[in-house]
Amino acid sequence: MSHNTFGHLFRVTTFGESHGPALGCVVDGCPPGLPLVAEDIQAELDRRRPGQSRFTTQRREPDAVRILSGVFEDERTGGQRTTGTPIALVIDNVDQRSKDYSDIRDSFRPGHADYTYDAKYGIRDYRGGGRSSARETAARVAAGAIARKVLPGIAIRGAVVQMGPHRVDRDRWDWDEVGRNPLFCPDPVAAAEWERYLDGIRKEGSSVGAVIEIVAEGAPAGWGAPVYAKLDADIAAAFMSINAVKGVEIGDGFATAALRGEENADEMRPGNGDSPVFLSNRAGGILGGISTGQPIVARFAVKPTSSILQSRRTVTRSGEAADIVTRGRHDPCVGIRAVPVGEAMMACVLADHYLRHRGQVGGGER
Ligand SMILES: Cc1cc2nc3c(=O)[nH]c(=O)nc-3n(C[C@H](O)[C@H](O)[C@H](O)COP(=O)(O)O)c2cc1C
Numbered sequence: 001m002s003h004n005t006f007g008h009l010f011r012v013t014t015f016g017e018s019h020g021p022a023l024g025c026v027v028d029g030c031p032p033g034l035p036l037v038a039e040d041i042q043a044e045l046d047r048r049r050p051g052q053s054r055f056t057t058q059r060r061e062p063d064a065v066r067i068l069s070g071v072f073e074d075e076r077t078g079g080q081r082t083t084g085t086p087i088a089l090v091i092d093n094v095d096q097r098s099k100d101y102s103d104i105r106d107s108f109r110p111g112h113a114d115y116t117y118d119a120k121y122g123i124r125d126y127r128g129g130g131r132s133s134a135r136e137t138a139a140r141v142a143a144g145a146i147a148r149k150v151l152p153g154i155a156i157r158g159a160v161v162q163m164g165p166h167r168v169d170r171d172r173w174d175w176d177e178v179g180r181n182p183l184f185c186p187d188p189v190a191a192a193e194w195e196r197y198l199d200g201i202r203k204e205g206s207s208v209g210a211v212i213e214i215v216a217e218g219a220p221a222g223w224g225a226p227v228y229a230k231l232d233a234d235i236a237a238a239f240m241s242i243n244a245v246k247g248v249e250i251g252d253g254f255a256t257a258a259l260r261g262e263e264n265a266d267e268m269r270p271g272n273g274d275s276p277v278f279l280s281n282r283a284g285g286i287l288g289g290i291s292t293g294q295p296i297v298a299r300f301a302v303k304p305t306s307s308i309l310q311s312r313r314t315v316t317r318s319g320e321a322a323d324i325v326t327r328g329r330h331d332p333c334v335g336i337r338a339v340p341v342g343e344a345m346m347a348c349v350l351a352d353h354y355l356r357h358r359g360q361v362g363g364g365e366r
Helices: 038-048 115-119 127-132 134-151 189-201 229-242 253-258 338-361
Strands: 012-014 020-027 065-067 087-092 155-163 209-215 245-251 296-302 312-315 321-323
Touching: 012 134, 012 209, 020 134, 038 065, 038 134, 038 338, 087 134, 115 127, 134 338, 155 189, 155 338, 209 338, 229 245, 229 296, 245 253, 296 338
Parallel strands: none
Antiparallel strands: 012 020, 020 087, 065 087, 155 209, 209 296, 245 296, 312 321
């Protein structure tokens, strides 16, 4: 039994551990003929890369990606293109400091996966959290860069909309601002406040959670496969599979429970062509598990980093009571670097559903 693969027609398998020699993925099912060079993937990886600000782990990983297979260039292809065969990507780990993790060899970090990996497998690569480390998400981001190639004309963007208890002011939302501050925050005022707030959290040896919003614009109506591969169900599963994610919302999500029917339903008017115009988008662009053609909007909540410098009570592998302080290099808010990961998962789900839709009902050639 193994579960390191997701997707059906656009199928991603990731491999690797935090302190192993390398990690990577195999993307199977990518259509042939798409222009693809390592730089396309690197640009996305650079947005997730650690050590870029004082608000993320200081582990120095260049995350340089190599494409091992699935692409070809000769005089007829006009640049390097996908061949339709499996695309293998590899990213070397170069800045492991395994001695930082000797404390967690025999004790379990509360809130991390140390106990459950031990309970399940009986053997655990404790260095940097092994396979449970979010180093694995680099491979997802790499796969997501390929998924974006399958989805031309679809813009997938993400932002941190809440850090700890502090939310953005949506009236100040500016997508360009997301790339200007180190917190992926779309609100310049909130970004400045959050920097001060997070500095304090970091200096206290603590951590905070965050909410990330991912928006995909340009997907047509019709993607999603009721009833067991509804688009919202697959997005939720993809987001929940990201490390530290504890909740997912589609559209207005949990807030819709407090609304009345006439407030919640997105009213419709005739549009110019075949498509109607929706007067709101509380549904997050999905009805009945099928995209409406509106922006697809989804959020996920990320818990506070569990590896913190503050002492916590725990147990050892042999069941004795112990206290643990987690040294090593950790993000004070893992939600920040989760933004490109969320975008990548959305891209992979949409690429898969685009291909599945084309397979079942045809059309939709891009
Ligand atoms: C981008 C990213 C970076 C992360 N970095 C850390 C980290 O430095 N330290 C840590 O304890 N957890 C980190 N995590 C979270 C853990 O990987 C996660 O909590 C752990 O695997 C247990 O899984 P669960 O929280 O999903 O139950 C990170 C998560 C993400 C998304």
